Amino acid sequence: MTAEATTTAVCEVVDLVKHFGPVHAVDGLSLRVDPGEVLALVGESGSGKSTVGRLIVRLIDPTSGTVRIGGVDVGSMSRRALRPHRRTVSIVFQDPASSLDPRMRVGDIVAEPLRLHGVPRSDRSARVREVLEQVGMRAGVAERYPHELSGGQRQRVSIARALVSRPRLLVADEPTSALDVSVQASVLNLLTDLQRDLGFACLFITHDLAAVEYLADRVVVMYLGRVAEVGTRELIFEHPRHPYTQALLSAAPVPDPSRQRKRTRVVLSGELPSQIDPPSGCRFHTRCPLAEDRCRTEVPALREMSHGSVACHLVADDGTGPDVRDLPDPTQPSRLVERRR
Numbered sequence: 596m597t598a599e600a601t602t603t604a605v606c607e608v609v610d611l612v613k614h615f616g617p618v619h620a621v622d623g624l625s626l627r628v629d630p631g632e633v634l635a636l637v638g639e640s641g642s643g644k645s646t647v648g649r650l651i652v653r654l655i656d657p658t659s660g661t662v663r664i665g666g667v668d669v670g671s672m673s674r675r676a677l678r679p680h681r682r683t684v685s686i687v688f689q690d691p692a693s694s695l696d697p698r699m700r701v702g703d704i705v706a707e708p709l710r711l712h713g714v715p716r717s718d719r720s721a722r723v724r725e726v727l728e729q730v731g732m733r734a735g736v737a738e739r740y741p742h743e744l745s746g747g748q749r750q751r752v753s754i755a756r757a758l759v760s761r762p763r764l765l766v767a768d769e770p771t772s773a774l775d776v777s778v779q780a781s782v783l784n785l786l787t788d789l790q791r792d793l794g795f796a797c798l799f800i801t802h803d804l805a806a807v808e809y810l811a812d813r814v815v816v817m818y819l820g821r822v823a824e825v826g827t828r829e830l831i832f833e834h835p836r837h838p839y840t841q842a843l844l845s846a847a848p849v850p851d852p853s854r855q856r857k858r859t860r861v862v863l864s865g866e867l868p869s870q871i872d873p874p875s876g877c878r879f880h881t882r883c884p885l886a887e888d889r890c891r892t893e894v895p896a897l898r899e900m901s902h903g904s905v906a907c908h909l910v911a912d913d914g915t916g917p918d919v920r921d922l923p924d925p926t927q928p929s930r931l932v933e934r935r936r
């Protein structure tokens with residue numbers, strides 16, 4: 596990573612570690628979010644991706660590692676020293692029903708970050724009106740309580756609260772997965788429009804690959820607390836290099852069926868292993884159709900290649916390597932591979 600890149604990132608985390616007692620939620624993760632980009636952080640439930648979001652906004656403290664916001668190391672700052680930096684990073688949670696205080700009116704909920712940052716009351720109300728309008732809500736909604744709103748409206752309120760202090764980075768943690776399918780698209784469209792119009796960077800945490808393909812500029816694929824692969828959206832969807840990314844994509848519904856011609860559908864065996872005592876070597880080796888002996892003992896380094904990085908022993912420095920979707924069936928282990936029609 597170049598020195599120049601380091602100074603321009605909105606957010607950069609280096610070797611981030613978070614252990615909750617014996618649980619290794621995040622284990623040496625590095626990533627950067629550049630100004631104005633949407634970086635998707637993708638992984639299964641239990642991969643540690645939500646923990647990364649909470650570490651970046653400093654809702655929780657890291658066990659070790661660096662979190663830089665706008666070039667400033669906030670990882671070790673006291674809560675008080677951190678306060679000015681809090682305005683530059685906001686978070687939207689999965690479930691607006693539990694993240695909005697039911698006793699507060701919408702206007703006060705949205706204004707609260709401004710109040711905490713000492714913005715005078717007279718300036719707050721104009722800004723609240725403006726941001727409610729930006730998320731597509733009428734000004735009258737400011738007088739209502741969260742329980743009077745639908746799930747989609749409540750998530751719009753959460754987004755308004757997150758954007759009221761004009762952050763440079765929005766962390767969106769599964770922002771649509773608790774919503775009815777019928778309103779998921781409208782909230783996703785809203786986030787996309789706001790991101791384009793207001794120009795903030797977004798760390799979009801999700802397991803939904805269709806949403807990632809729709810709005811991400813770059814993608815970080817996470818597996819059991821570590822990065823498996825990083826790449827531009829085009830690279831991840833057209834030429835995934837890590838066997839785990841390939842397996843995820845083979846299982847996901849993709850709008851253009853021609854792209855999956857002659858591909859094998861890879862069914863990963865079993866659940867994600869426990870974050871307590873994770874597998875040795877490559878953490879994916881217990882489910883990887885290509886695992887070799889060394890995968891069980893040697894941790895693959897995350898190596899930079901054109902358009903991204905990959906952590907797999909079998910991927911060459913030029914990015915070439917096997918694709919689990921090309922494995923023939925039925926000669927391969929049946930627990931892992933199932934032929935696509």
Ligand code: SF4
Pocket residue numbers: 837838839877878879880881883884885886887890895906907908909
């Ligand atoms: Fe599979 Fe080995 Fe690559 Fe890990 S390092 S993804 S186990 S081939």
